[in-house]
Amino acid sequence: MASPRWWLTLAGVASLSLAMLGTPVRADVVPGDKITEQNIEKLKDLISPGMEWVIKHGWPITITETKRIEFPQAYKEATEKYSGQVKLTADGLNLVNYVAGLPFPNVDPKDPQVAMKIMWNWGYTHLTTDDVDLRNFDADTGAVADHGPLTVERHFLLDHFRRLFWTGRLYVDPKPEKPNPNGYRAQQGLYPVLEPFDLKGVGALGNRYTSSEKQDDSWLYLPSLRRVRRLSTAQRSDALFGQDTDVDSYYGYSGHPAWMDFKFLGERDLISCYHAQHYPVKWHDKVDWAFDDVWEKRKVYVIEGISKLPQYAYGKRVIFVDKEAWVIPFSDIYDRSGELWKIWINDMSFRKKAFEGANVIDYPDEMGFIPAIVMVDMQLEHATKASLPSHRFPGEQGWYFNQGEKAGVTDDWFTVAALVNAGH
Amino acid sequence: MSWRQVLVLYAVLGLLGGEYWLIERRRVERPQGQPARERFLSLQPGQLREVRLRRGGRTVVSRRDADGWAVIEPAGTTIPADLIEAFATALTGAEEIARVGDAEADPQAFGLDERAAQVEIIAETGEPVQVTIGETNPTGTAVYARRSGNPVVVLIGRNVRYYEDLIFQALPSGRVPAADVDAPVGG
Numbered sequence: 001m002a003s004p005r006w007w008l009t010l011a012g013v014a015s016l017s018l019a020m021l022g023t024p025v026r027a028d029v030v031p032g033d034k035i036t037e038q039n040i041e042k043l044k045d046l047i048s049p050g051m052e053w054v055i056k057h058g059w060p061i062t063i064t065e066t067k068r069i070e071f072p073q074a075y076k077e078a079t080e081k082y083s084g085q086v087k088l089t090a091d092g093l094n095l096v097n098y099v100a101g102l103p104f105p106n107v108d109p110k111d112p113q114v115a116m117k118i119m120w121n122w123g124y125t126h127l128t129t130d131d132v133d134l135r136n137f138d139a140d141t142g143a144v145a146d147h148g149p150l151t152v153e154r155h156f157l158l159d160h161f162r163r164l165f166w167t168g169r170l171y172v173d174p175k176p177e178k179p180n181p182n183g184y185r186a187q188q189g190l191y192p193v194l195e196p197f198d199l200k201g202v203g204a205l206g207n208r209y210t211s212s213e214k215q216d217d218s219w220l221y222l223p224s225l226r227r228v229r230r231l232s233t234a235q236r237s238d239a240l241f242g243q244d245t246d247v248d249s250y251y252g253y254s255g256h257p258a259w260m261d262f263k264f265l266g267e268r269d270l271i272s273c274y275h276a277q278h279y280p281v282k283w284h285d286k287v288d289w290a291f292d293d294v295w296e297k298r299k300v301y302v303i304e305g306i307s308k309l310p311q312y313a314y315g316k317r318v319i320f321v322d323k324e325a326w327v328i329p330f331s332d333i334y335d336r337s338g339e340l341w342k343i344w345i346n347d348m349s350f351r352k353k354a355f356e357g358a359n360v361i362d363y364p365d366e367m368g369f370i371p372a373i374v375m376v377d378m379q380l381e382h383a384t385k386a387s388l389p390s391h392r393f394p395g396e397q398g399w400y401f402n403q404g405e406k407a408g409v410t411d412d413w414f415t416v417a418a419l420v421n422a423g424h
Numbered sequence: 425m426s427w428r429q430v431l432v433l434y435a436v437l438g439l440l441g442g443e444y445w446l447i448e449r450r451r452v453e454r455p456q457g458q459p460a461r462e463r464f465l466s467l468q469p470g471q472l473r474e475v476r477l478r479r480g481g482r483t484v485v486s487r488r489d490a491d492g493w494a495v496i497e498p499a500g501t502t503i504p505a506d507l508i509e510a511f512a513t514a515l516t517g518a519e520e521i522a523r524v525g526d527a528e529a530d531p532q533a534f535g536l537d538e539r540a541a542q543v544e545i546i547a548e549t550g551e552p553v554q555v556t557i558g559e560t561n562p563t564g565t566a567v568y569a570r571r572s573g574n575p576v577v578v579l580i581g582r583n584v585r586y587y588e589d590l591i592f593q594a595l596p597s598g599r600v601p602a603a604d605v606d607a608p609v610g611g
Contacts, residue, residue: 045593048586049560049564049582049585049586052564053564053565056564109504115506263506263507263509263510264504264506264507265504265506265507265510265587265590266503266504266507266590266594268590268593302590304506304510315583316583318583318586332586334581334582334583335581336519337461337518337519337521337580337581338514338517338518338519338580338581338582338583338584339521339565339566339581339582339583340564340565340566340581340582340583341565378563378564378565379563379565
């Protein structure tokens with residue numbers, strides 16, 4: 001005679017199935033999964049509309065296990081030492097008593113200022129605390145084919161992207177703040193452009209202030225016109241050099257935290273590329289505007305940002321901020337009609353050195369190398385991809401963190417005179 | 425130049441300054457390439473009192489209160505008030521990107537059948553407005569939608585669908601969570 005246990009098991013399975021029907025089980029992935037357009041349903045709860053678009057157009061996704069991302073030791077100590085004293089003004093637009101580290105390590109989703117605190121944390125993230133020099137990188141821009149390559153319209157080669165932070169410094173003297181009569185938070189330069197020939201010598205420069213009352217100073221140098229053109233804050237959202245990228249989208253969002261109305265839309269799981277295995281970047285063989293690397297599941301905050309500036313090019317940004325690492329894996333951008341317009345995607349690789357080799361800098365902590373970025377314009381089916389560093393320079397480390405003058409990151413470099421001189 | 429002419433010039437200058445201050449400074453210029461479009465709904469987000477969302481047999485009802493938005497149904501569910509506000513703002517601010525079908529249009533072709541999300545918006549005054557949100561368009565940048573009292577199928581921004589997705593994803597489910605990485609200070 002059959003055991004009644006068999007019937008009990010069947011009844012149990014049936015009950016569980018019915019319960020699952022009532023409560024939909026969400027799509028999920030496991031390490032080793034390879035996701036394409038055919039099985040994108042497995043990822044549907046772990047991506048944004050922008051990521052869905054690129055995957056449906058051929059971007060390959062390989063899932064790997066989630067790894068922790070540790071703060072650099074000095075940043076961790078500064079966070080523990082100073083975060084308790086940091087306050088946000090009632091309007092959320094300025095930090096008070098900030099010295100160094102993460103301003104708000106304990107974010108409460110019920111806090112009325114939660115969105116601003118998350119964005120201030122992003123603004124003072126550990127990706128760069130003192131300075132960074134990105135050298136010898138290139139970019140291609142052009143139309144993207146569905147499941148096919150980028151038709152290169154313009155190829156760019158750039159010498160330097162540098163950032164110098166004046167506050168929150170942890171490694172290079174003077175620290176934690178440089179003598180700062182101008183009230184700088186940071187200075188940034190992107191110059192000179194070496195290729196294409198008609199843009200040779202072009203460059204951009206900008207100053208960011210700690211006070212939200214002061215807008216950025218931004219300049220663009222055009223050697224063909226022998227003119228330095230001053231840019232408004234809203235023009236930071238304009239595509240630069242004929243690419244799809246704009247300065248405000250660098251890293252996922254590079255505007256001042258005070259320049260947007262931010263809303264906290266919740267927390268969710270999302271895939272992110274934080275431990276890229278390839279350095280320099282490996283572009284996919286067929287869909288060559290997509291970097292071919294591994295993605296891991298992460299927890300993120302979802303933030304909506306709407307610019308306070310009427311001339312701003314975008315209607316809104318949806319920014320994902322990693323809950324542990326305080327970095328942005330990608331961000332979606334909508335036009336003023338709410339139509340999906342662009343996505344910025346970071347290819348990140350937290351590691352102690354760019355690659356194995358003699359004379360390669362070995363950092364004491366894992367640093368946030370970004371071997372590639374891609375920005376796609378979904379409405380025009382157009383993209384810009386950048387190799388950081390370029391494959392044309394074998395042995396180039398690309399990213400140099402906190403090297404100060406050794407890497408040429410000096411106050412003088414961030415002047416309009418230096419920008420113009422480099423363009424000659 | 426006589427004093428009278430100087431006074432006239434000052435008066436003209438004052439008028440021009442006033443015109444700039446009161447009108448030009450507040451004028452919102454659309455970026456190039458984006459012509460003005462019709463609004464999908466003639467409601468302002470501040471007028472909304474209740475938003476009822478129904479999709480795939482699940483219903484979320486939110487009501488505006490003193491602190492923003494509170495979820496009434498399912499009871500005990502926490503959804504960020506900002507998310508409901510963002511959804512309401514995106515829907516009421518949506519523009520008609522294109523009119524793609526009339527009363528004869530096949531609802532199934534646009535996902536405006538039983539697969540669609542139904543949104544009921546109750547404002548402070550006036551009749552409730554029903555909106556049906558269908559599938560995304562082939563380019564993946566917008567969604568098909570229809571409103572009560574108007575059979576025209578229009579395309580509105582994909583942003584509305586994404587916020588709708590986020591609301592339903594905020595509901596409890598049987599999903600296996602990602603590795604717990606809640607520790608705030610870098611592990």
